[in-house]
Amino acid sequence: MARILLVEDDPALARGVSAMLRSKNYTVDVAEYGEDALEAALGEPYALIALDLGLPDIDGIEVLRRLRRSGSKIPVLVLSARDAVEDRVTGLDHGADDYMLKPFDPSEMEARIRALLRRSAGEASPLVTIGDLVIDPARATATLGGTVLALRRREWAVLERLAARPGKLVSKERLAAEIFGYDEPVAPNAVEVYVARLRRKLEPDGPEIRTVRGLGYLIDPA
Numbered sequence: 001m002a003r004i005l006l007v008e009d010d011p012a013l014a015r016g017v018s019a020m021l022r023s024k025n026y027t028v029d030v031a032e033y034g035e036d037a038l039e040a041a042l043g044e045p046y047a048l049i050a051l052d053l054g055l056p057d058i059d060g061i062e063v064l065r066r067l068r069r070s071g072s073k074i075p076v077l078v079l080s081a082r083d084a085v086e087d088r089v090t091g092l093d094h095g096a097d098d099y100m101l102k103p104f105d106p107s108e109m110e111a112r113i114r115a116l117l118r119r120s121a122g123e124a125s126p127l128v129t130i131g132d133l134v135i136d137p138a139r140a141t142a143t144l145g146g147t148v149l150a151l152r153r154r155e156w157a158v159l160e161r162l163a164a165r166p167g168k169l170v171s172k173e174r175l176a177a178e179i180f181g182y183d184e185p186v187a188p189n190a191v192e193v194y195v196a197r198l199r200r201k202l203e204p205d206g207p208e209i210r211t212v213r214g215l216g217y218l219i220d221p222a
């Protein structure tokens with residue numbers, strides 16, 4: 001559903017947490033270094049960052065500080081092994097949205113992530129209506145003429161991205177970045193496949209998804 005950047009230098013923990021999140025249908029990228037995390041966070045459309053504080057290069061707090069300084073409002077869940085109230089306060093002062101102490105229970109982490117995503121979606125994205133199609137980004141659901149559309153994770157990702165700017169071109173690269181993590185192999189025609197499936201689900205009453213040849217797609221606002 002949502003794409004998450006996990007910043008964690010402990011390989012076992014990174015593997016465990018990303019497996020848990022993938023089992024819950026999130027797309028997960030892992031960064032081991034703070035500098036890599038910043039580059040990824042500023043360049044890719046993540047919905048949330050789970051951020052370890054103790055990293056091999058720059059500190060997680062520094063990552064957070066630079067991220068916020070660059071204007072990013074992405075929800076950040078800080079993961080820390082340091083049991084210090086001071087750390088927690090520092091993290092929240094620098095714009096963390098929530099804080100978890102290691103070791104943590106994976107299901108609790110998932111619940112916190114869900115809450116953060118719900119909060120940010122609710123703040124950022126009210127309902128989108130395009131003709132008979134109503135999209136609820138906060139709940140990750142879409143209805144057509146009042147009937148809930150059964151959308152797979154990547155079909156939803158395509159629809160959400162296109163519907164965020166009706167009538168505006170969204171490049172194929174942008175859609176690919178939205179629906180795949182960068183360690184997932186992407187077939188050359190993968191975006192076309194998801195768009196085709198989505199079109200079938202929107203027919204006959206939903207808005208049209210137009211192909212702008214060689215460039216990308218847009219959803220017809222009319």
Ligand code: CA
Pocket residue numbers: 008009010052053054055
């Ligand atoms: Ca660490």
